[in-house]
Amino acid sequence: MHLHLAYPAVLAALLFCVGLYGVLARRNAILVLMSVELMLNAVNLNLVAFDVWLRDSLHAGQALTLFVIAIAAAEIGIGLAIVLAVYRNRGTSAVDALRDTAEPSAPDESQEAQEPDDSQEPQQSQQSPQSQKAEATA
C-alpha cells in the first residue's frame, strides 16, 4: 500500500493558504485565531507526512507535531485572554478598530477616529471590483 507524497503536501499547502486568507480578511479577532489554527494544522500535516515518508528513527516530525499542538493550545489560551481583556476595555473585538498604535494621537481621538473608518467601509467594498481589476492587470 502506498500513498503519493504529493497528496498530503498539496493539501497542507492549500490549507495553509486558506488560513492565510482568513488571517488577512477576517475582522473579528476570534475568527483570526481560528485561521491561525488552520495554518498550524497545515504545518502539522506536513510534519507527519514527511516523518512517515522518511521513516525517521527519532520520529522528529511526530514529536515536533505534538509540541506544536501543545504550543497551539497555550497560544489559543493566551490569545483568548488578550481578546477578552480588549473586549472588556474597549467593547469590541474587531482587529481593525484598534488603532491606538497606528498614529500618534491622543486616546480620546481613537473613539472619533472609528467613525470615518466605518463610513469608509462601504466605499471600499464598492471599490473592490476596481481594485480586483487593477490587481488583475498589474
Added chain:
Amino acid sequence: MTFAAATAVSAAKTAGTAETHGFLSPTGVEIAFLLVGLVTLGAAVITVTTRQLVHAALWLVVALGGLAVEYLLLTAEFIAWVQVLIYVGSVVVLLLFGLMLTRAPIGRSPDADSGNRPVALAVAAAAAAALVWVVVDAFRTTVIDLDGAAQGSTDVTGSVLFRHWVLPFEALSVLLLAALVGAIVLSRKTAKGTPAPEGDR
C-alpha cells in the same frame, strides 16, 4: 517477494522513478485521502468565509476532525487521537467560549470580513499557486510506503518521546505553566488598589 522485485520497489522509492505508481491508478488509501482531504478543505474554506461566527467554529470542528482522519491514514495513530482530544475537544470549546463571552451575534453578522478582502484573496491565491506548483514539481514522483508496522503507534511515539525528546517535553511543560499563569493574570479583573485604566467596563 523476490529479490528483483524488492530492489525494483526500493529503486522506485529512492530514485523517484515511479512508473509503477501513477496518479491514474490510485490505491485505496489515496482515494480515501483525497475524499477526506476535499471535505477538510471545503470545511476550512467555509470556516474562513461564513458570516455566522458560531458556524465558523463548528465547521472548524469538521476541518480538524478531517485532519485527524488524514493522520490515521498516514498511520500516525497517536497524533490523530491527540488531535481529536486537544483540538476538537478543547481548542474549539475555548473558541466557542470566547465567541460567547465577547457577545458575538448568533445570526449573520455583516461585518465579519474587513475591507481588505480582495487583497487577502489575491495574496492567498498567489501563495497557493506558488506553493502548489513548487510542491507538485518537487514531489511528483515521491511515494510514501505505508506497509509494515504503524509508524505512529502509541508504543513507538511514547518510547521515542520519552527516550530522545525528554528535555523539550519538560521545557514544554514549563511553557504550559507560564501560559496558564499568563492567562489567569490577563483575564483577572483589575485589583482594587490600583486605579483602573480609562474605560474599564
